[in-house]
Amino acid sequence: MTDTLRTLIFDQSSCRAHLVHLTDAWKQVVSQNTHPAPVQKVLGELVAASTMLSASLKFEGSLIIQIQGDGPIRLLVAECNSRLGLRATVKLADDTQIAENATFKELVNATGKGICAIILDPRNRLPGQEPYQGIVPLAGSTVADSLEAYMHSSEQLETRLILNADENAAAGVMLQQMPQHGGIVSTKEFDADGWDRLKALVNTLQTPEHLNTDTDELAKRLFWEEDPDGLAQRQAHFECTCSRDKVERMLVSLGQAELDDALSEAPTVEIQCDFCNANYSFTRDECNALFTSGPDSPETPPPTLH
Ligand SMILES: [Zn+2]
CATH class of the missing domain: 3.90.1280.10 (HSP33 redox switch-like)
Structure with missing residues (x-):
């Protein structure tokens, strides 16, 4: 299956994982531009992250991740709506040269002035109602690091993010502690080591395996010993809302x-x-x-x- 988002609940550990693997939808984003490989990688990782974060939307609308860069990349936008319709765009500085092995920091945070914003935009906003927006300075040397730091400072949720992308696939795993132990009614006993164990499992994931494995198979490989509850698998697609x-x-x-x-x-x-x-x-x-x-x-x- 292509373009899927899968959510798993680890009841005893009070944790949740989202897994996303985008191929066709991601290739449609890629086909809109001809950016160099390091830029595509950063954009793909952001698209995978926005798709997983949108899984927690509590209303009909969109989740938008915006990174304002101070290097060759001026702006990155990845947006995913509550129907898992996604789109993304990049703006580069004029006359910019991008090295083949340019890092995330070199691309967007060259002088430490990069900014990351996450915007929650309800579809039917009331007159005068502003979208919710959280903004933090960019911290971290990868997209995943930066978003982990964002989640930590704004939501106080321990989060482990693994993101990978190339021109064919954009993939992510997001492991999160649930807001509060016992948030889910459980008859089982709370497993205090669960978070560390799940994090260690997620940390074993290597880029080639991640990019080439769909969410169904990856969920089995990573978590087969953990016996998670799986929510229905959802399908993502490319969708632009311009008119x-x-x-x-x-x-x-x-x-x-x-x-x-x-x-x-x-x-x-x-x-x-x-x-x-x-x-x-x-x-x-x-x-x-x-x-x-x-x-x-x-x-x-x-x-x-x-
Ligand atoms: Zn459009």
């Missing part, structure tokens, strides 16, 4: 003067989606119509392209 309607609202928020400027240099305004490369084209008449009619008057709250 002409959203682009129109973004153009309205830019203002008519800005569009007139653009139209003085070209016959149409062209907007390209960063996530799926879809192109939205607006003629002068179409631009003018945005400001003269319809429900999308300039009083609507500032929207985004996506």
Whole structure:
């Protein structure tokens, strides 16, 4: 099976594990750009992480991981919604050279000013309601290290993350202590050594095995002695949520003067989606119509392209 997310509960140890293995969905993300291998690896790891973190969403909406970098990578965005629709994008600094063996730190935290944000964005936000956003300075030498540090500081949850990606697959294992022992009703006795034992099992995972093994098989190999309860396996897919309607609202928020400027240099305004490369084209008449009619008057709250 491809593109699966599997969740396991270790009742006695009060732990939970998510396993994700993305191939087709990840290749669709990769096909949208031609970034060098070290950049693809970082992006793939972030996509795997966002898919696992989205498994804990308690509402319909999206989980977005954003890394603002201070090196060759300026911005990394990986987003996964509660239906496991995922998308991702990277922005590189202009005229940047990326070494074949560039590390995560060199790519995004060259001068220690990188920032990591996790945003929870409900689908039907109430007027004036802001998405929840947690922001921490980037700490750590890998995507996994940085997110572990984030989870520790923001959620106070002990987390062990293993992330791997190449051009064909993006894979992750996320082991977490449950918020509180006894959170799950159990008739079995609490196993105080469970966390350390599970962490040791996860730490044995090597990159090639991880990238080439689906979640079903990997769950068996890693945890066969632990007798976990498995929740239903879920299917992830590539999904971009851009639309002409959203682009129109973004153009309205830019203002008519800005569009007139653009139209003085070209016959149409062209907007390209960063996530799926879809192109939205607006003629002068179409631009003018945005400001003269319809429900999308300039009083609507500032929207985004996506
Ligand atoms: Zn799009």
